[in-house]
Amino acid sequence: MDRESTTLTAPRPDHRGDGPVSFAATAVEVAGDPEDGPRLLRRAARRLCEAAGPDTVLTHTGGELTARLEPGLHAAMYVSTEMRRDGAGSPLLRLNLRLSGHGATPSPAALERWAEVWHRQALSALEVVRVAGELPLMSAAVERLRPGRPLEGFAVLVTGHFLTDLVHLVGCLAELGAPLDAMTVLRKDYAYQWRHRVHGHLVEQGVRVVDAADPAAVREHTERARRRGLRCLALDDGGYVAPALLDQARAGGGAPAGPGDWAGVVEQTMSGIYKLQGREPELPFPVFSVAQSRLKGRIESYWIAEKAVTTALDLLPALKIEGQPALVVGYGNVGAQIAALLTQRRMRVAVHDADILQLIDAHESGYVTDRDLPALLDRHEPLLVFGVTGRTSMSTREFRSLRRPAYLASVSSRDIEFDLPALEALAEGDPVTRPSSSTHVLPGGVDVTVLAGGRPVNFHETDSISNLHSDLVYAGMLIGACAVATRPAPPGLDRGWADAVLEESGLLLDYYDRYGPRATARPAAPRR
Template structure:
């Protein structure tokens, strides 16, 4: 957290043992010295800094003011810039960034690992076989905390840490600085998704230098479209893609002939059946958190898209007392929504005008609202996306139609349309379930993370049996034959004895253990 003003206060909270906290303070003091700061100890846990240009600051390690108000072992790394002096803005920004970039401590990593027993259990099963040895892995990732255990699992499975690349989605993640630092601590390369072309090229170059084959675990269809267009010269270095979102599947539609196998977790029964409720819960929680003063009971809402996630969101909104309408271009889904008791309509502009929703949630993974739809709005309303990227709503068209656009900070932007209609786009049009949060909890995301890592292990096998293009049936068989679902049911079914909060607070007891999963070659040979 950074507090602006004539003085600058930067506070980064973390959990650590006393020894870890002391080492972390020393490490950050050295990093600030590398930036040219002159450091003088002022106590056991603090330094006075003289910055180039005459600025002065204090770096200190503190505990919370009220220990009972925060988790056990909570510490704060505090940077207080008392006087900026003649310190340049660029240097000051580097000093602040250094204070914010606190990698996860051993205490925190153990707690994170304990919350992903399937992903880390899979890694424990396969650690000796090292099925990803010989692979350079590129991961498109949300910068939420489960990314770190997933990267650690890949390393356990045989990928050299410096042969991993993460393509970072540019959402408003609460832990972004800390995850950046944790990846840097491991030697992992990071590129923003806006530089996917450079990322896939650099990844192929580094893989070739190590004699490794490239494999992608994608989230949103970034890697393969890049390889089929601007980075086609490195396509031959890649052997396959594991894709986890329907948005990514849609991004592949312009390419009827795919030259690589796609293990499509996105279209699997495992993901489609189990994940939707978690995503829906996270989305509604974050929407209500952004709008604490809004009374939604009795108000109209509209859900665009009645797939698994859209259906779950519509049900939650109705349970909260909202009057819910649904639109879907697919007539089968629209009829399903109608026969579930929702107001429905085939013509979206008419439904927007007649239902006059206070809240519109887009879940299609495509662009669901554009100019004619914005002009059909009859009242002030909020738009929220639960799709990858910021393409669910045609924001350039919305901006063009607006009389003015107002920045509302962490809430998003308000577009003031003619006829005194204000449209507030939450989370800047990015998926609201990831806005300044971890989206679904780590225990929820564990099954999908494990499925993605299992998919990577299978595609790395030379006789994986996946044809070029989409492999929905074979993906289902491999995932369901793996035993992951049986272990998930044991963990969270009717006879569960290990609560997630217990694993988080007592990680030593719930250290991830081998699951006894069949090796990838057995799954491959058993698949039809």
């Protein structure tokens, strides 16, 4: 997919005269036919005017659309066409926005707000087809699951990273019967390149978009579904749904919702599964754990690990890493792959895991290990530490055990892997903050640099794994959603249920046929 252009230019310092000052300019690049340009421009202009308020008037002036957004701030909008830089495919339509006015320059926050609204441009038909072509396993799964429209009658809640694969996932759910106007997507706040366009596309489809951190989001989705006589089903990423429902039950002293409100939850991350540990008996519905499935653990883990290692090393300053010590905390599926990749980079790798079986596995695989993490930090003196536990792996005691400058890289959802408040409390003075890291000086003069703000490095200013890689797990989630809707297991968390359903679904056979030794390179299933 093409990169989303989000550049804001500053006002020109050499402006003279009484005319308006140019405050900022930005453009959205859309793959499409040139004749679509005027229609897309009008749609984008209407979106900007709706954000400005009902009294905003759109006018046509000298080949441009213009509008007054707020006192002293005017927008000029026009479309231009340019050939793709790679010389292939359809032309690029540039939807241009120029903000200007008289008087004081608007605040950067105000300019960014208008730029964000402008960039909420739905994907064009050509872009939707291109995304679908990068996700053939999902499309083929829909073709197998489509008969009977298994998700008809369900209000689906999706927790999503705002990448282009989310657009196709929502489209597939709709093809399986889930009504778009009853769907809620919880937005995870990562700065992906296409996040504004994905947001705009979902809203244009009639989907309700809510911040994942909104504590009322799950309850409101349940209430909306109940009013329409629909049951709820969630495709979750990080434990935003089932724990929230259980917390509501505890607060209310009863079931998390009405008896027939929730059919179940499909969870794709181990951090989401960890949040349910010890609470499984409370679950009034089944949880389909793609997170613990063999499909995710054996195939996807390498892709995540490779992206995490590559990005983390790119974020380091100019350092010679060969022969330097590294530490992987968490020897699960992804952690084991990270340890192997660091070894291939000729680093000296140590491993810690709270699970004794995982620790034995790491030891017998040749890694330096210790049951006590502070002792391992003190002895191994790692230059680079990867946190891959899905929980908080390092806090005050561990930070005090660092003996040399170290770089911390998280591969867990959000910023839970390293106890950042504890690090800040321990540090001397204010941190040195850079665009991709922050450095804290611990007592004794040890510098500790947190990469990517403590958030997962594999998501840092990038689209994580490619669509061709996310395809497999998203296809598994579609299959899990249909299983929850039509053939649910008893309430609780049964990891064997997901393996059984996924392995009899035909998904793995499809994957092998496409990418195995006799790969046929079949195209995605045709869209209907």
